[in-house]
Structure formats: C-alpha cells, structure tokens
C-alpha cells in the first residue's frame with residue numbers, strides 16, 4: 001500500500017472530510033432557507049441560486065469519487081447523440097443495483113454541466129435525510145410514497161412545476177423502484193410470469209406507472225429518454241465507505257438516446273414499451289457479463305476541476321478556524337459529524353433497504 005493510499009484510509013482524514021461535508025451542508029441549507037422570500041419576488045432567480053447552492057453540496061461527493069478515490073468512468077454511447085447531452089432536458093432511466101449508482105449518475109451530470117439542476121423521482125423517506133434531503137426540497141425534487149393511489153396526483157403536480165424550469169436538467173427514474181436483491185428479484189419475476197412477460201436476469205421487473213406519468217407530464221419539456229445501464233469492472237460492488245477509504249473503482253455506463261416522440265402516449269402501450277426496454281437492458285448486461293464491455297464506441301468526457309475547487313474552498317474556509325485540530329471542541333464536532341455521515345451512508349446501503357418489492361402480491365391486482 002502506497003503512502004497516499006495509507007493516508008486515505010486514516011480515520012482522521014475521514015473525520016475531516018465528514019466535518020467539512022456536514023458543516024458546509026448545513027450552511028448551504030441555511031442559505032437555501034434564506035432564498036424563500038425571493039421565490040415570491042422572482043421564482044426563476046431563486047431557482048438559479050438554489051441550483052448553484054446545491055452544486056456546492058453534491059459536487060463534494062462527486063469530488064470524493066473522482067479526485068479522492070480516483071474512480072474512472074467510461075461512457076459508451078453514440079457519438080451523434082453526444083453533443084446533445086447537457087444541452088437539453090432528458091429523462092434518465094437507470095438500473096438500480098449498486099449502492100453508489102446515484103453518485104456515478106451525479107458524476108456524469110457534472111461532466112455535462114447539469115449537476116446542480118438534476119432531479120429524481122425519489123422515495124419520500126429521503127426528503128428527511130439532513131443536508132441532501134433538505135437541499136432537494138429547494139431543488140423541487142419529485143418525491144413519491146410508492147403508493148400509486150396517493151402518488152398519481154402529487155407526482156403529476158410536481159412534474160408540471162418543472163415545465164418552466166430555467167436550466168437544463170436530467171430527471172432520473174429508477175423504474176425498478178428499489179435496489180436489486182435476490183429476494184426482490186424472485187418476487188418480481190413471479191409478477192412477470194403472472195403477466196406473461198419474459199423473465200429478466202439482471203433487473204427487477206420495472207414499475208411502469210411512474211415512467212408513464214413522467215413521460216406524459218414532461219412531454220414538450222424533455223427532448224429524450226436516456227436509457228442508461230451501469231456496471232463496474234471486475235464484478236465489484238462499490239460502496240460509499242469504499243470511496244471514503246480512497247478505493248478506486250471503474251464504472252462503465254452505456255447510454256442510448258431515445259427521442260421522446262418514440263414513446264407511446266397510451267398508458268398500456270407505454271408500459272409495454274418500458275417492459276421491452278428492460279428486456280433490451282437485460283441483454284446489454286448479459287453482453288457485459290460475457291465480454292466485460294458494452295457494445296458500441298466509448299466517448300469519455302473528462303472530469304472537470306470545479307468539484308475539486310469547490311471542495312478545496314470549503315476545506316480552507318472550515319478548517320482555518322481549526323488550526324489547532326487537537327482542540328477538544330473541534331474533535332467532538334468532527335466526531336459527531338462523522339457519526340451523522342455514517343448514518344447518512346446507511347441510507348445508501350442495500351442491506352438496510354426497505355421491504356418494498358419483497359412482499360408477494362395478489363397476482364390479479366390491476
């Protein structure tokens with residue numbers, strides 16, 4: 001193990017990183033709160049300010065991935081679609097099997113200049129996670145309770161609010177609705193069988209209602225669906241704790257741009273279209289398992305310095321008053337921040353996931 005790698009695995013380094021993340025995050029949350037009155041005067045200006053404030057938080061995690069752990073990300077995509085990425089609104093459909101898949105998504109957002117503004121259809125519980133969840137409230141992230149009867153109205157309303165958003169964004173949808181586990185896979189394949197759908201090997205059966213409502217409400221606003229399939233080299237299952245320890249991974253992302261006009265408007269046809277998409281995604285994963293790469297050319301966008309510059313800025317600002325780092329108060333503060341971050345990391349861990357998708361369902365439900 002090299003000296004740098006040894007340093008990255010040191011608890012004191014983790015304490016400092018967590019301290020900077022928590023204190024800067026809380027400062028950003030406070031600044032976001034201060035923008036509330038501005039929403040009444042100029043909604044678009046308030047939105048633009050919040051995009052930049054959010055960037056200060058999420059880009060710290062991107063910096064940890066790109067600069068601290070040195071994780072590399074390769075993009076497989078059609079070179080003709082490449083110039084459009086970041087220059088249009090898009091709905092991103094991504095597989096949900098890894099604890100850090102959202103972070104890899106953020107990395108690509110940063111490389112295409114849409115990190116601050118990007119959105120997701122997220123479970124309601126995440127809205128209460130300090131810093132990130134609170135920040136999302138000001139970013140107009142769309143939350144769902146995963147109870148369609150309640151979600152159909154609230155999700156559609158939140159999506160409608162995004163129609164006049166002032167900057168380009170990617171809207172992330174994990175159609176599988178929860179992270180892949182063998183048990184959830186088994187249950188969802190029983191549902192597939194009852195619906196006469198082909199079985200999937202690498203994905204859960206997609207939930208189609210959220211996709212349909214998103215496409216319908218963002219029609220005319222989003223230009224395309226980016227069908228994205230993520231995998232890691234050497235069969236690795238990366239974690240946030242691994243990133244914090246400076247472990248380097250290599251992510252491969254396969255993206256296909258599908259113009260929104262190609263997606264049927266009718267709900268049943270749209271659901272059938274999504275099922276077919278997931279069958280194709282499954283075949284791409286099979287290709288990856290067999291060959292270690294996705295089909296097609298690679299066009300990797302380089303990492304940008306902004307996430308690192310932002311991180312260094314907060315480190316300088318917040319560590320300056322801690323010149324005597326052994327000061328009891330600062331150590332206590334860092335320790336508390338570290339415990340808080342450990343709890344937040346728990347939110348990303350598959351073992352601590354909810355039981356959503358685990359329960360057998362009455363198979364004739366409509």
Ligand SMILES: CCCCC/C=C\C/C=C\CCCCCCCC(=O)SCCNC(=O)CCNC(=O)[C@H](O)C(C)(C)COP(=O)(O)OP(=O)(O)OC[C@H]1O[C@@H](n2cnc3c(N)ncnc32)[C@H](O)[C@@H]1OP(=O)(O)O
Nearest residue numbers: 102105118122123146147148172177188205207209210366
């Ligand atoms: C590469 C670039 C990346 C760019 C990244 C861009 C932006 C990044 C921004 C932020 C990153 C932050 C990341 C945060 C992560 C947050 C992740 C989450 O929170 S995922 C969970 C929340 N999201 C979803 O659930 C979305 C998918 N779900 C849906 O769409 C659902 O339909 C729903 C709208 C939530 C409603 O759910 P509900 O359970 O109430 O209804 P369903 O329609 O799903 O269920 C009834 C329906 O499903 C059938 N069924 C039953 N059991 C299963 C099963 N196990 N599997 C599949 N299907 C099942 C059932 O038979 C019914 O069928 P039918 O529809 O025919 O009636």
Ligand SMILES: CCCCCCCCCCCCCCCCCC(=O)OC[C@@H](O)COP(=O)(O)O
Nearest residue numbers: 021060061064132178179344345348353354356
């Ligand atoms: C600068 C470095 C900072 C160090 C680390 C900081 C850690 C902060 C961690 C905050 C993480 C908050 C974002 C959570 C995103 C979680 C994504 C996720 O994967 O959610 C789960 C749902 O999809 C499904 O839930 P389940 O059905 O499994 O229940």
